[in-house]
Amino acid sequence: MKKIETREELIKSYIDFFKSKAHKEIINSPLIPENDPTVLFTTAGMHPLVPFLLGQEHHLGKRLVNVQKCIRTGDIDSVGDASHLTFFEMLGNWSIGDYFKKEAIEYSFEFLTKILDIPFEMLSVSVFEGDKVVKKDEEAAKIWKSLGIKDERIAFLPKENNWWGPAGKTGPCGPDTEMFFYLGKKPKGNPKTNEKEWREIWNDVFMQYNKNEAGNYLELKQKNVDTGMGVERVLAVLNNKKSVYETSCFLPIIKKIEEISGKEYGKDEEKTRAMRIIADHIKASVFILAEKVAPSNVERGYVLRRLIRRAIRYGKLLGIEENFTKEIAQEVMKLYKDYSHIEKNKEFIFQELELEEATFEKTLKEGIKYFEKLKKEAKKVIDGKTAFLLYQSYGFPLEMTQELAKENNLEVDISEFEQEQAKHQELSRTASAGVFKAGLADNSEQTTKLHTATHLLLSALKQVLKKNIEQRGSNITAERLRFDFSFDRKLEEIELKEIEEIVNKNIKQNLEVKREEMSVKEAKSSGATGIFEHKYGDKVSVYTICNPKDVISREICCGPHVTNTKELGKFKILKEEASSKGVRRIKASLE
Numbered sequence: 001m002k003k004i005e006t007r008e009e010l011i012k013s014y015i016d017f018f019k020s021k022a023h024k025e026i027i028n029s030p031l032i033p034e035n036d037p038t039v040l041f042t043t044a045g046m047h048p049l050v051p052f053l054l055g056q057e058h059h060l061g062k063r064l065v066n067v068q069k070c071i072r073t074g075d076i077d078s079v080g081d082a083s084h085l086t087f088f089e090m091l092g093n094w095s096i097g098d099y100f101k102k103e104a105i106e107y108s109f110e111f112l113t114k115i116l117d118i119p120f121e122m123l124s125v126s127v128f129e130g131d132k133v134v135k136k137d138e139e140a141a142k143i144w145k146s147l148g149i150k151d152e153r154i155a156f157l158p159k160e161n162n163w164w165g166p167a168g169k170t171g172p173c174g175p176d177t178e179m180f181f182y183l184g185k186k187p188k189g190n191p192k193t194n195e196k197e198w199r200e201i202w203n204d205v206f207m208q209y210n211k212n213e214a215g216n217y218l219e220l221k222q223k224n225v226d227t228g229m230g231v232e233r234v235l236a237v238l239n240n241k242k243s244v245y246e247t248s249c250f251l252p253i254i255k256k257i258e259e260i261s262g263k264e265y266g267k268d269e270e271k272t273r274a275m276r277i278i279a280d281h282i283k284a285s286v287f288i289l290a291e292k293v294a295p296s297n298v299e300r301g302y303v304l305r306r307l308i309r310r311a312i313r314y315g316k317l318l319g320i321e322e323n324f325t326k327e328i329a330q331e332v333m334k335l336y337k338d339y340s341h342i343e344k345n346k347e348f349i350f351q352e353l354e355l356e357e358a359t360f361e362k363t364l365k366e367g368i369k370y371f372e373k374l375k376k377e378a379k380k381v382i383d384g385k386t387a388f389l390l391y392q393s394y395g396f397p398l399e400m401t402q403e404l405a406k407e408n409n410l411e412v413d414i415s416e417f418e419q420e421q422a423k424h425q426e427l428s429r430t431a432s433a434g435v436f437k438a439g440l441a442d443n444s445e446q447t448t449k450l451h452t453a454t455h456l457l458l459s460a461l462k463q464v465l466k467k468n469i470e471q472r473g474s475n476i477t478a479e480r481l482r483f484d485f486s487f488d489r490k491l492e493e494i495e496l497k498e499i500e501e502i503v504n505k506n507i508k509q510n511l512e513v514k515r516e517e518m519s520v521k522e523a524k525s526s527g528a529t530g531i532f533e534h535k536y537g538d539k540v541s542v543y544t545i546c547n548p549k550d551v552i553s554r555e556i557c558c559g560p561h562v563t564n565t566k567e568l569g570k571f572k573i574l575k576e577e578a579s580s581k582g583v584r585r586i587k588a589s590l591e
Helices: 007-019 047-053 101-115 138-146 231-238 251-261 269-289 299-317 325-335 340-344 346-377 384-394 398-407 414-431 445-465 493-508 520-525
Strands: 063-071 087-096 123-128 154-157 171-182 198-211 217-230 471-476 481-486 512-519 539-546 551-556 571-580 583-590
Touching (some): 007 101, 007 231, 047 217, 087 231, 101 138, 101 171, 101 198, 101 217, 123 138, 138 171, 171 217, 198 231, 251 269, 251 325, 269 346, 299 346, 299 398, 325 340, 325 346, 340 346, 346 384, 384 414, 398 414, 445 471, 445 481, 445 493, 445 539, 445 551, 445 583, 493 571, 512 520, 520 539
Parallel strands (some): 123 154
Antiparallel strands (some): 063 087, 123 171, 198 217, 471 481, 481 583
């Protein structure tokens, strides 16, 4: 196998390969998806491509490639094993209505076996086994066989394993084929017959069907390919490492944790897991903070708070008593110097980490007080519900409760704790099913109207508040829009009324909403505004709303939008509240 030790080398090899196959490189987008309310974070490279996967033309053409930073929180309890991560980088190539299964699979196979020199006998694949509604993906299996993959290395798996989408009840979807690397010396079986010994490294998704309201799967006119390969997992494979945490993406961070804690990585299973969790969670936190998201008790801020506090808790298990998150963050920054926005926002990152650490310290002390009271009441065993309360409310991992219990000659009902934890996880999954899943945004008529209304809202905010107001995020459903913006105080009723009146006045003027493609330089020269400037490529979409005398709004955006404000209806502000420090939130609807 080719010796590639750094993420930079692997990323360059991948992008250069697909450029040789007529793909154009697109930029690495922010972790906060601009126009996809189905997710809190960018969980895959496809998110920024939503409008193009749905039919809009991309100015760079139909073949695209990039590396995308991603955050996934669905497997947070698995972090600390050999392969699961919260933050990771995903290599991806796309065909937007161009090539399909044959070329996608051949490209994947060529890159793995010719560029990375992975012996093909060390590879196995899975394909969709079919069900009562959609046929077995014999086409993908046939292509793999033509490349030399034997029958015994092909696993036919159900929808839960080898199917993508749709995001909602209807929309684009299709089978996928996944590639696996054998972790032992002499390969045997496949991911179905010998699952634990095969590690997934690449996934090719074929957006082949459109699921309609009747539940039927109809062939799409524009078929797309969306692929993804994890940088960290492939580096582990190429360097013969058992875990992604032994790669160059983590080793300097792990060494810093060893230095601070005085413990050695790899000697003790629980301490090794704790170090992995700290390394992953602080890395993810640095990237989220770099997007100017602060810890809070809602949505993205809550995910961030949970990551930081979880890292601190495991630091306590390693015996780290002093504040340490800033030191770990500095190691992360050294590893990812190519992300300039991290360095730009480092003071904010350090400030928020230290503040959260100080706040959480108080919560932990309260937990210790509660435990002291608890041990007086307990006879021999701390029940699982109480142990889970310590975990959920005071931030005590089960291991910490067990240690405290052991010191006081008590035991913990681990089985009951796990039952409580499983119930909580299921409730969380159910409650957030529409928020955390990866998928195409709801581009319905109503959400399109509400998205356009956010442009008019931002313009009105600037006009009334007469400050340098910036968008800090938005979330749009079919019922309402939610718009976050930079401002340091509660808005007065008279201000809210004036903002509402200005938006409705502009709606009634029947103003054209015009889309133009131009360079970032041209966009800025024209007075266009936008968020997350580091994300833009060489060409951007600029939407302008204007009357004969004046420009009402001109923003860099990738849609979707109406063509005239007369389509919007009446704008009504429902609520104004704090979102986080220095950020206010407006919820509004269209009637």
